Amino acid sequence: MLDFSKIRRDYEYARKHYSLEVPGQFNFAFDIVDAKTAISPEQTAIVAVSGDGNDVRPISYHWLTQSSNQFANALHSLGLSAGDFAAVVIPRVPAWYTVMFACMKLGVISMPGTSLLTGKDIAYRVQKSSAKAVIVGEEHCDLIDAVRENCPSLTIFIVVGKARAGWLSLNDLCVAANDQFDRDAFPKNNAEDTMMAYFTSGTTSMPKLVPRSYAYGLAQLATGLFWMDLQPDDLHWTLTDTGWSKAAWGMLFPQFLLETTFVLYDGRGTFDADLHLRLIKELGVTTFCAPPTVYRLFANMDLSSYDLNGLRRSFGAGEPLNPEAIRNWEQHTGTIIADGYGQTETVNIVANFPDVPVRFGSMGKPVPGFDVDVIDDDGNRLANDEIGHIAVRITEEWPPGLFHGYFTVSEQETDKRAFKHGWYYTGDTATRDADGYLWFIGRADDLITSAGYRISPFEVESTLIEHEAVVESAVVAKPDDVRGEIVCAFVVLAEGVAGNDALVKTIQGFCKTQSAPFKYPREIHFVESLPKTISGKIRRVELRDLV
Numbered sequence: 001m002l003d004f005s006k007i008r009r010d011y012e013y014a015r016k017h018y019s020l021e022v023p024g025q026f027n028f029a030f031d032i033v034d035a036k037t038a039i040s041p042e043q044t045a046i047v048a049v050s051g052d053g054n055d056v057r058p059i060s061y062h063w064l065t066q067s068s069n070q071f072a073n074a075l076h077s078l079g080l081s082a083g084d085f086a087a088v089v090i091p092r093v094p095a096w097y098t099v100m101f102a103c104m105k106l107g108v109i110s111m112p113g114t115s116l117l118t119g120k121d122i123a124y125r126v127q128k129s130s131a132k133a134v135i136v137g138e139e140h141c142d143l144i145d146a147v148r149e150n151c152p153s154l155t156i157f158i159v160v161g162k163a164r165a166g167w168l169s170l171n172d173l174c175v176a177a178n179d180q181f182d183r184d185a186f187p188k189n190n191a192e193d194t195m196m197a198y199f200t201s202g203t204t205s206m207p208k209l210v211p212r213s214y215a216y217g218l219a220q221l222a223t224g225l226f227w228m229d230l231q232p233d234d235l236h237w238t239l240t241d242t243g244w245s246k247a248a249w250g251m252l253f254p255q256f257l258l259e260t261t262f263v264l265y266d267g268r269g270t271f272d273a274d275l276h277l278r279l280i281k282e283l284g285v286t287t288f289c290a291p292p293t294v295y296r297l298f299a300n301m302d303l304s305s306y307d308l309n310g311l312r313r314s315f316g317a318g319e320p321l322n323p324e325a326i327r328n329w330e331q332h333t334g335t336i337i338a339d340g341y342g343q344t345e346t347v348n349i350v351a352n353f354p355d356v357p358v359r360f361g362s363m364g365k366p367v368p369g370f371d372v373d374v375i376d377d378d379g380n381r382l383a384n385d386e387i388g389h390i391a392v393r394i395t396e397e398w399p400p401g402l403f404h405g406y407f408t409v410s411e412q413e414t415d416k417r418a419f420k421h422g423w424y425y426t427g428d429t430a431t432r433d434a435d436g437y438l439w440f441i442g443r444a445d446d447l448i449t450s451a452g453y454r455i456s457p458f459e460v461e462s463t464l465i466e467h468e469a470v471v472e473s474a475v476v477a478k479p480d481d482v483r484g485e486i487v488c489a490f491v492v493l494a495e496g497v498a499g500n501d502a503l504v505k506t507i508q509g510f511c512k513t514q515s516a517p518f519k520y521p522r523e524i525h526f527v528e529s530l531p532k533t534i535s536g537k538i539r540r541v542e543l544r545d546l547v
Helices: 004-009 011-017 028-039 061-077 095-106 119-129 138-145 170-176 214-219 221-228 246-250 253-257 273-283 292-299 323-333 409-418 457-464 501-514 540-544
Strands: 044-049 056-060 085-089 109-112 133-137 156-160 194-200 208-213 235-238 261-265 287-289 313-317 337-342 348-351 372-375 388-393 423-432 438-443 448-450 453-455 470-480 484-493 523-526
Touching (some): 004 011, 028 214, 044 061, 044 273, 061 170, 085 095, 085 119, 095 109, 095 194, 119 194, 119 208, 138 156, 194 214, 214 253, 221 253, 221 348, 235 246, 235 273, 261 273, 323 337, 457 470, 457 501, 501 523
Parallel strands (some): 044 261, 085 133, 133 156, 235 261, 235 287, 287 313, 313 337
Antiparallel strands (some): 044 056, 372 388, 423 438, 470 484
16 A cells, blocks of 8 residues: 655655556546535635735635536536636636636636736637637726627626626626536546646747646646645645646645645735735745745845744745745745746646755756656657756656647647657756756747746747837847846837837837737847848847847
8 A cells, every 4th residue: 555654755765656546537626626525614725815915714615616516507507518618817816716616517628817918818819719708807808898809709708796798797697506516417527538728838839728637637636745745734825826827736736635725815916025925924824835036036025024934845936046045035934945847738747855855956856657857859868967858758658647739730730849759848958967856957949937927939029020110020038137037029120210218118018018918028129130040030049149
């Protein structure tokens, strides 16, 4: 019999013995959440906190089951059924769970999106998936109304808040619906059926749609065990938007699987570092995950004025963190920031295991259950300290939590580039040292990581070219002390247009309105021409040398 306690504390034992058995039929909402409700209905699952920190409300398992039952019945009455897509853009409020679990129960494929998406961004996602419904917060209604005519597949518009013309209210729908959902009245889903889908970015195409199966939710057990080390008596807090796949890691699957209560902080607008640090103590947070950008901001504050001694484990992910910030956090919390690595296409696949020493700058070691290594273009494992592709070995039993391919036939070429020689190529590069630690080098496809956000240069370039003054553009990453990287654009202007500071501001403002604000170029350089290869491809390596 597997020694579960030893698996948490002995890396080599876990690597040798851990495996995940996925049942043929599995539904996270029924088999994990509702199963817990049947045992401990009033147990607190979530601690919901208002933006000012003054309103702290426990959310029970019973509430999650009841509200998701009501909304699942409401969606069914509106004509949605298994396999239909629904775009979901909701802030960090309890209703997000109502929607996510209801979709799982009915078989509707939810597509979480960040609150920073514009109407144009949402329209692209709706068109790509032929979504029938949008379920959004009040702040997104006007944006979607402006692009409705471009989204003919949409028939259902639901707002989290008061009903408005042309929109149904989620609250009203739930109040009017039965709070019992008859699971047996609907076909049972298979574990490999698509449960949800995320959009990810690349440099040679627009965002790609990544299907995630019901088994993906169960596979997140590895994230909670081997990176976060979650315990039933912990209070966990991950800083992330509900639209990022990081939310699946930090405030959804691992936490429910390991019965760990977690914080849902409704912070909108400007980040308040002081409030976050105070809430760690006031709420009793024991495990904490934040992007490196946040830790860098904390490093500039007087941490000695805060009581952070209740933390037992801290994590960071998304980009390497400088040793100074790690040491500063350790000095005032007693915890070393444990890095972790994964993608929208995976669960956590490289991490700093709880009892394995952290090496500053390293992502850690392969997570138990995965054969992750550094390989060359032909699928050969490279020697220590050689730069190569981070890849996941495709085993006879498919690696738990690894996606099977992108959505739609048109992306088969992308699948061929990602799956080859018996490996899944992540598109990122790294080295491996003699002790098996992996060290992140960069993105093979020029993806930009800024303040934890992954940004496709192609997306930014596509927005820039829509401005009347822009003839051509190229976007690269520029190192930044706070954000890790910023978006830096090189722009060729139309004939007769003068490049100046005023035009920079105008173009930046245009980008903020045409795409998610975090994608706008923080630096713009006007150039006569862009360096290109003979075949016409932009030589980004030359542009990086200029920043």
